Amino acid sequence: MAGHGEVKREMPASMFNAEEWLDVFPALDNTERFNILIYLANNGSKSFSEIKNEFKIESSSSVEHHLTKLMDAQLIENTYKMPLKNVRVHCYYHLTDRGKTILEILLKTP
Secondary structure (H helix, E strand, C coil): CCCCCCCCCCCCCCCCCHHHHHHHHHHHCCHHHHHHHHHHHHHCCEEHHHHHHHCCCCCHHHHHHHHHHHHHCCCEEEEEECCCCCCCCEEEEEECHHHHHHHHHHHCCC
C-alpha cells in the first residue's frame, strides 16, 4: 500500500523497469543488430550463415559480435540442430519472449 501522498503505479507486464531498458539499449544502439532482430522476428529461426548472407557481412567475427550482443541482452537465443544428412551441427538463432516484447513496444504505432 502506498504511503500518504505517494502514488503507487503498477507497470503492465509488457513494460520494463529502468534497469532492464538500460540492459537492452547497448544491444540496440547499432543499426545492424536492430535489423537482425527485425529479420529474425519476420523470418523465424535462422542459422549463422543465413544471417551473415542476408546482411552481406563479410567478417564472421562481426556477425558473432552482433549476435553475442543480442544474446547478452537476452533478445535472442541459439539452439543447435543436427541435420539428418550431415554430421555438422548447425546453430540457429531466434527471438526470445523478451526480444519479441521489446520489438512490439519499440515498433508499436499509435
